[in-house]
Amino acid sequence: MAAKNEIGVGLLGLGVIGGQVAAHFVQRSETLSSHLDRPLVLRRVLVRDADAPRSLSFPEGVLTNDFNAVLNDPDIHIVVEVMGGENPAADYLMQLLQKGKSVVTANKEVMAKHGPLLMEAADRSGAQLRFEASVGGGVPIIGPLQNDLLANDITSIRAIINGTTNYILTQMAQEGVGFSVALAQAQKLGYAEPDPTNDVDGTDAAYKIAILASLAFHTAIAQQQVYCEGITTLQSEDFEFAHELGYEIKLLAIAKRTEDGVQARVHPALVHKESMLAKVEGPFNAVEVYGDLVGPVVFHGLGAGPAPTTSAIIGDLLAVARSSANLSPARPWSVLPIKAMADLETQYYLRVSVTDQSGVLGQIARVFGDNNISIATLTQKDVDNHLGTAQLVITTHPAREAAMQTALQIIKQLPVLQEVNNLLRVEPI
Amino acid sequence: MAAKNEIGVGLLGLGVIGGQVAAHFVQRSETLSSHLDRPLVLRRVLVRDADAPRSLSFPEGVLTNDFNAVLNDPDIHIVVEVMGGENPAADYLMQLLQKGKSVVTANKEVMAKHGPLLMEAADRSGAQLRFEASVGGGVPIIGPLQNDLLANDITSIRAIINGTTNYILTQMAQEGVGFSVALAQAQKLGYAEPDPTNDVDGTDAAYKIAILASLAFHTAIAQQQVYCEGITTLQSEDFEFAHELGYEIKLLAIAKRTEDGVQARVHPALVHKESMLAKVEGPFNAVEVYGDLVGPVVFHGLGAGPAPTTSAIIGDLLAVARSSANLSPARPWSVLPIKAMADLETQYYLRVSVTDQSGVLGQIARVFGDNNISIATLTQKDVDNHLGTAQLVITTHPAREAAMQTALQIIKQLPVLQEVNNLLRVEPI
Numbered sequence: 071m072a073a074k075n076e077i078g079v080g081l082l083g084l085g086v087i088g089g090q091v092a093a094h095f096v097q098r099s100e101t102l103s104s105h106l107d108r109p110l111v112l113r114r115v116l117v118r119d120a121d122a123p124r125s126l127s128f129p130e131g132v133l134t135n136d137f138n139a140v141l142n143d144p145d146i147h148i149v150v151e152v153m154g155g156e157n158p159a160a161d162y163l164m165q166l167l168q169k170g171k172s173v174v175t176a177n178k179e180v181m182a183k184h185g186p187l188l189m190e191a192a193d194r195s196g197a198q199l200r201f202e203a204s205v206g207g208g209v210p211i212i213g214p215l216q217n218d219l220l221a222n223d224i225t226s227i228r229a230i231i232n233g234t235t236n237y238i239l240t241q242m243a244q245e246g247v248g249f250s251v252a253l254a255q256a257q258k259l260g261y262a263e264p265d266p267t268n269d270v271d272g273t274d275a276a277y278k279i280a281i282l283a284s285l286a287f288h289t290a291i292a293q294q295q296v297y298c299e300g301i302t303t304l305q306s307e308d309f310e311f312a313h314e315l316g317y318e319i320k321l322l323a324i325a326k327r328t329e330d331g332v333q334a335r336v337h338p339a340l341v342h343k344e345s346m347l348a349k350v351e352g353p354f355n356a357v358e359v360y361g362d363l364v365g366p367v368v369f370h371g372l373g374a375g376p377a378p379t380t381s382a383i384i385g386d387l388l389a390v391a392r393s394s395a396n397l398s399p400a401r402p403w404s405v406l407p408i409k410a411m412a413d414l415e416t417q418y419y420l421r422v423s424v425t426d427q428s429g430v431l432g433q434i435a436r437v438f439g440d441n442n443i444s445i446a447t448l449t450q451k452d453v454d455n456h457l458g459t460a461q462l463v464i465t466t467h468p469a470r471e472a473a474m475q476t477a478l479q480i481i482k483q484l485p486v487l488q489e490v491n492n493l494l495r496v497e498p499i
Numbered sequence: 500m501a502a503k504n505e506i507g508v509g510l511l512g513l514g515v516i517g518g519q520v521a522a523h524f525v526q527r528s529e530t531l532s533s534h535l536d537r538p539l540v541l542r543r544v545l546v547r548d549a550d551a552p553r554s555l556s557f558p559e560g561v562l563t564n565d566f567n568a569v570l571n572d573p574d575i576h577i578v579v580e581v582m583g584g585e586n587p588a589a590d591y592l593m594q595l596l597q598k599g600k601s602v603v604t605a606n607k608e609v610m611a612k613h614g615p616l617l618m619e620a621a622d623r624s625g626a627q628l629r630f631e632a633s634v635g636g637g638v639p640i641i642g643p644l645q646n647d648l649l650a651n652d653i654t655s656i657r658a659i660i661n662g663t664t665n666y667i668l669t670q671m672a673q674e675g676v677g678f679s680v681a682l683a684q685a686q687k688l689g690y691a692e693p694d695p696t697n698d699v700d701g702t703d704a705a706y707k708i709a710i711l712a713s714l715a716f717h718t719a720i721a722q723q724q725v726y727c728e729g730i731t732t733l734q735s736e737d738f739e740f741a742h743e744l745g746y747e748i749k750l751l752a753i754a755k756r757t758e759d760g761v762q763a764r765v766h767p768a769l770v771h772k773e774s775m776l777a778k779v780e781g782p783f784n785a786v787e788v789y790g791d792l793v794g795p796v797v798f799h800g801l802g803a804g805p806a807p808t809t810s811a812i813i814g815d816l817l818a819v820a821r822s823s824a825n826l827s828p829a830r831p832w833s834v835l836p837i838k839a840m841a842d843l844e845t846q847y848y849l850r851v852s853v854t855d856q857s858g859v860l861g862q863i864a865r866v867f868g869d870n871n872i873s874i875a876t877l878t879q880k881d882v883d884n885h886l887g888t889a890q891l892v893i894t895t896h897p898a899r900e901a902a903m904q905t906a907l908q909i910i911k912q913l914p915v916l917q918e919v920n921n922l923l924r925v926e927p928i
Binding site (some may be wrong): 094098101105186190202207208209210213214217218219220221222223228287288289290291295297303304305307308311312314315317319322324327328330331332333334335337338339340341342344345346347349361362363364365366367368369370371372377378380381382383384385388389393403404405406407408409411414419421447449451452461463465491492494495496497498499 | 523527530534615619631636637638639642643646647648649650651652657716717718719720724726732733734736737740741743744746748751753756757759760761762763764766767768769770771773774775776778790791792793794795796797798799800801806807809810811812813814817818822832833834835836837838840843848850876878880881890892894920921923924925926927928
């Protein structure tokens with residue numbers, strides 16, 4: 071039996087995501103507990119075969135192939151579902167919620183098909199149902215829609231929420247390759263599954279926009295009600311002509327609230343190259359939410375992968391644990407030293423005005439060398455023949471701020487120097 | 500005396516933001532209450548002069564110039580502070596929190612200078628302290644750091660969190676104007692205050708990065724500990740040369756967690772033009788958070804203004820009200836009609852292959868005209884002399900999907916038509 075002061079957790083599924091979630095409990099148990107005033111304990115993990123060999127080891131009795139061992143364990147308060155697929159996950163979640171156990175799920179298919187019913191079941195029993203991981207990987211989007219943006223009437227959502235297709239479209243746009251070549255590249259790099267159907271035909275994006283639209287408009291929208299076109303018919307000529315017209319081509323998931331109803335659709339679209347959505351590249355996702363108060367807000371990040379998904383799941387788990395324990399976060403403040411600016415290491419851009427005479431470049435280069443600062447680029451600009459001055463623009467490789475400031479003081483004393491116009495730092499991408 | 504089932508709210512300050520928050524209570528009281536099982540009632544508003552004439556009218560006794568009337572009202576559970584400035588706001592908030600009243604504040608100066616102490620006071624008394632509106636206007640960033648991203652070790656934050664300076668820098672970059680011209684434009688359009696000192700010298704951004712860094716690294720970082728350079732020394736040549744080198748210039752607020760401490764700084768920096776931060780234009784803000792699990796996440800939106808700030812304040816207010824009432828959201832689901840795709844109105848891109856002969860353009864244009872579809876651009880591409888075919892790329896003004904599909908069916912029957920290569924929708928910016 072569990073100690074009274076523990077929060078018991080059940081886990082359904084031990085695939086790639088489940089394994090990472092379970093590992094998080096082992097590797098970061100202290101950090102997890104630091105956010106609460108009592109420990110979170112993984113009590114049961116539902117697997118197909120409890121006796122199969124595994125890289126992670128669990129205490130005796132944790133692994134089980136019997137769902138009822140999770141459902142009926144009175145010391146399990148929160149269940150994390152990462153089995154995937156519609157059945158039996160949907161049925162399991164309904165049983166758990168009806169029994170008052172809170173659920174954290176990454177299951178977009180279940181949420182897109184049964185979300186409103188499950189949310190109602192949770193409301194009735196007082197359990198919580200959280201599903202941040204079902205859309206956009208670790209990028210917070212469900213939380214903001216349910217909480218931070220709640221004051222707004224949301225009028226539209228436009229999203230790039232399938233990393234596989236966005237990777238393929240980025241390759242087609244940038245490399246000029248056709249769909250099948252880009253798909254093969256994506257598969258080779260792990261951005262597309264061996265069977266990519268659900269991604270390239272738009273189904274996965276339709277699941278996700280059904281979830282977002284249901285939340286944003288507080289009305290039940292099922293995936294089957296989302297108009298859906300995939301990206302398989304796009305040809306390299308379409309990208310060429312779209313670029314000429316000033317557009318990129320993206321697979322958009324769009325939901326709009328109008329006076330007479332709700333529109334929900336997934337299809338490739340030309341988006342103006344200056345829009346934020348056009349700038350979402352490779353496996354990244356972005357969700358643009360338009361609220362009547364806040365205007366357009368964009369959430370951008372990696373939309374898939376075990377680590378981002380675990381970030382969302384553990385975030386949800388902590389939120390449920392905190393609110394069911396009715397805790398305010400009581401993590402003690404650490405006292406970290408604030409580093410001196412002199413210790414910064416970064417790249418620099420320096421613009422100086424100098425007397426236009428031979429040997430100037432050498433003098434300045436020597437000062438940099440004496441201070442262990444390596445020059446990356448040097449350009450001479452704007453010779454003013456009348457005044458006999460020239461401007462130099464120098465960028466450096468990473469150097470210490472202290473060294474750069476010392477060099478700058480010495481350069482200021484050089485007889486050939488007329489003015490230090492600007493010293494700026496260069497931030498890596 | 501308040502009815503037992505009400506949640507009483509106090510408001511400190513009735514300037515532009517306070518006025519909009521108060522108006523929200525009047526104009527959207529039903530929506531507000533729909534998120535809770537009991538009404539939120541504005542019981543007291545602290546103003547300098549309770550008898551001054553105002554456009555908003557309040558019930559007798561709500562306006563007061565006595566802070567103690569708010570502090571000592573046992574029926575006020577949550578206080579919204581929008582007075583601004585360090586004093587007396589910091590003292591008021593401490594007194595309220597010590598008394599167990601939850602606080603929602605938009606005050607970046609107070610949070611940057613006294614945030615950790617106020618948070619500790621809240622933890623001790625069991626009150627809540629929320630301050631989403633203090634950074635990034637209505638863009639959710641405090642909430643995600645405190646909740647959604649909690650599973651991560653945050654290693655860096657890089658942000659454009661001052662809309663005034665970003666507007667000025669965008670003007671300097673795009674129009675080639677100098678600092679003072681760009682500042683005057685910003686003032687004329689309301690993006691800069693008559694006294695812009697706190698914005699252009701970086702102080703405002705330093706407040707905000709101190710708040711974000713304290714939360715992300717859970718260590719107290721005061722604004723005075725943030726290294727700070729403003730934008731006043733930038734010249735148009737710097738933008739010119741930065742562009743030649745492949746960079747934009749942005750005022751960045753940066754906080755990093757390293758093995759031996761924390762770095763916090765605000766200064767203009769060259770950022771690679773392909774980075775997300777380089778693409779943040781005009782009055783927009785963006786915060787990039789790097790977490791070890793989630794990778795880079797970017798939050799982008801309008802960083803200031805009464806409506807976005809009200810969005811953040813009301814969002815925080817609802818969160819406090821929900822959790823202090825220990826409610827799960829019980830808002831009933833609406834049942835909105837899902838609109839048919841045929842009713843969509845959008846722009847289109849059509850690519851067709853046709854026989855290269857005279858009159859083809861006219862035939863196709865006539866079909867569009869007959870269906871009330873107005874052509875925006877028409878380009879003839881890739882004449883294949885051997886096959887005698889040409890490709891046409893047509894974009895339209897907004898038209899109904901049903902009309903477009905009808906037109907497409909008719910075009911498919913034209914003897915000159917060889918193939919419909921693709922029909923795509925064009926999304927407005």
